[in-house]
Amino acid sequence: MNDILLVITNLPDAQAAAKLAQQLIGARAAACVNQLAPCVSTYRWQGNIETATEVPLLIKTTQAAYPRLEQLIRAAHPYELPEIIAVPVTAGLPAYMDWVSQETSLLKE
Numbered sequence: 001m002n003d004i005l006l007v008i009t010n011l012p013d014a015q016a017a018a019k020l021a022q023q024l025i026g027a028r029a030a031a032c033v034n035q036l037a038p039c040v041s042t043y044r045w046q047g048n049i050e051t052a053t054e055v056p057l058l059i060k061t062t063q064a065a066y067p068r069l070e071q072l073i074r075a076a077h078p079y080e081l082p083e084i085i086a087v088p089v090t091a092g093l094p095a096y097m098d099w100v101s102q103e104t105s106l107l108k109e
Helices: 012-025 066-076 093-101
Strands: 003-009 032-035 039-045 049-064 084-089
Touching: 003 012, 003 093, 012 032, 012 049, 012 066, 039 084, 049 066, 049 093
Parallel strands: none
Antiparallel strands: 003 049, 003 084, 032 049, 039 049
16 A cells, blocks of 8 residues: 655745754654755735735655654644645655655654
């Protein structure tokens, strides 16, 4: 059974995004984090329509590592309500999927 997840979150700037990426990899909560180019997000918050520039992160992890990953994001994230969306990966290169599982395991062989 495939337990790989793609987790999406957004940070307010490149420095915060890079710092979080390093924390997630260092804690073995993620195997890989892609920091994308800044984008403009439009959303409704507390009754107002807001627009902000944000830096998206695409995070590759496993179901087993997800609780650790979510805890780290919530602790480090500057937003009151951070976007944390986990999407199951239904197919992928088997060797890559194995690598994600190995890199997010707390026990390193």
